[in-house]
Amino acid sequence: MENKKLNVLIVGSGGREHALVKAVKKSPILGKLVCAPGNGGISKDCQVADVKAEDIDGIVKLAKDGMFDLVICGPEVPLSMGLADRLRSEGVAVYGPSKNGAVLEASKAYSKDFMKKYSIPTAQGTNFIDVDSAEKYIRSAPFDVVIKASGLAAGKGVIIPQTRDEAVDAAREMLEGEAFGDSGKEIVIEEKMEGEEASIMLMVCGDKYIMLPASQDHKRVGEGDTGLNTGGMGAYAPAAVATPEVLAAVRKNIVEPVLAGLKNEGIDYRGTLYVGIMITAQGPKVVEFNVRFGDPECQVLMPLIESDVLELMNDIANGSLDESKVKISDKFAAVVVMCADGYPNSYRKGDKIKLPEDSEIPQGGWIIHAGTKLDGDELVTSGGRVLGLTGTGSTLREALDTAYALCGAVSFKGGFYRKDIAHRELERQK
Ligand code: AMP
Ligand code: GLY
Secondary structure, three states, X not given: OOOOOEEEEEEEOOHHHHHHHHHHHOOOOEEEEEEEEOOOOHHHHOEEOOOOOOOHHHHHHHHHHOOOOEEEEOOHHHHHOOHHHHHHHOOOEEEOOOHHHHHHHHOXXXXXXXXXXXXXXXXXXXXXXXXXXXXXXXXXXXXXXXXEEOOOOOOOOEEXXXXXXXHHHHHHHHHOOOOOHHHHOOEEEXXXXXOEEEEEEXXXXXXXEEEOOOEEEOOEEEOOOEEEEOOOOEEEEOOOOOOHHHHHHHHXXXXXXXXXXXXXXXXXXXXXXXXXXXXXXXXXXXXXXXXXXXXXXXXXXXXXXXXXXXXXXXXXXXXOOOHHHOOEOOOEEEEEEEEOOOOOOOOOOOOEOEOOOHHHOOOOEEEEEOXXXXXXXXXXXXXXXXXXXXXXXXXXXXXXXXXHHHHHHOEOOOOEOOOOOOHHHHHHHO
């Protein structure tokens, strides 16, 4: 079996999937590689197929007809729709959890109950489906509250209100279906936690896992973490705020009980588990679970996995993981996201993108395409987050310098980016 080449289908169309394509392409065991639907930049790195990630029948047909050995699913929506279950029932190996695992992200109410059941440290909170009970809870809670739509809301379903009245309004708008449609018909109301956040991504195979370097992303559009929330304006890893003590507590108090809990629930989890943590005065607590790589966090983790990423994902998809085989680099990586004018509100589209020649890309640099498409043979902007300029180096400063040098080497009309990615870490290092 050692020499068998693997035909791989990557599902998704963003920067995360482009980073996965670049990582998988380094593997000597890769046969054919297709990304569905991919994007303009991805189509320069591998074949793309015009099937949307949420078209479950279409992806299953593509995987079977193309005789793919492995499907790697990037985004959460197809996983929560049962893509992995369908593929597995057709005998196709999948990196990504089945629907019963994906519910950890698809239902914050389920995940809150799960954490209570298995005594996993998280904000104190309760689930609600009716406005009166929610209001009573908000008015009497002995802490400041956060209101969360239970279902998927593309990272936008969390409101941190300034007053109790605002909290009640937010809860009502969600429960009445005005704010997030069906995703808000159940809500979680929980204690507002204080502390610094970090993202911990695990590659999980049942009760075995690899903990990747902790990362931190920048969700706000403006420098100094101000302005509207976005999908993520940049990220870096490792994030030193997750000290060895914090990481040891995460393993012992969070990861191990979560994996034991999944097993107890009969869930054979195979794929990424993203644990968003808040480092509070009482230690790390879970903010959220996601069942896929973060975007843009994936762009800084893929360059730091020195072992064969494809082999690792294929092993996990087939139910075996030898943790001792996995080698993580001791380097740093940073990504700066270049966005279209107007983002995260409505933004410009269709602008021509100027890119450097491959030979001009510095060592350790990756140009990741998130929102680009081909117009004829020309690459044009097609999304709010357009490019992820990624650098790797032996220090964080070096990684950032490469990422920012790439920002200077690409351009499109109205493109903008944050100049202060990793600012907290750099301040700590002073
Ligand atoms: P989530 O989608 O649950 O990750 O929430 C999005 C963001 O809202 C998080 O990254 C935090 O910045 C913030 N957040 C969520 N829950 C809490 C909480 N209980 N306390 C403070 N901030 C929170
Ligand atoms: N960057 C945050 C996320 O992917 O959810």
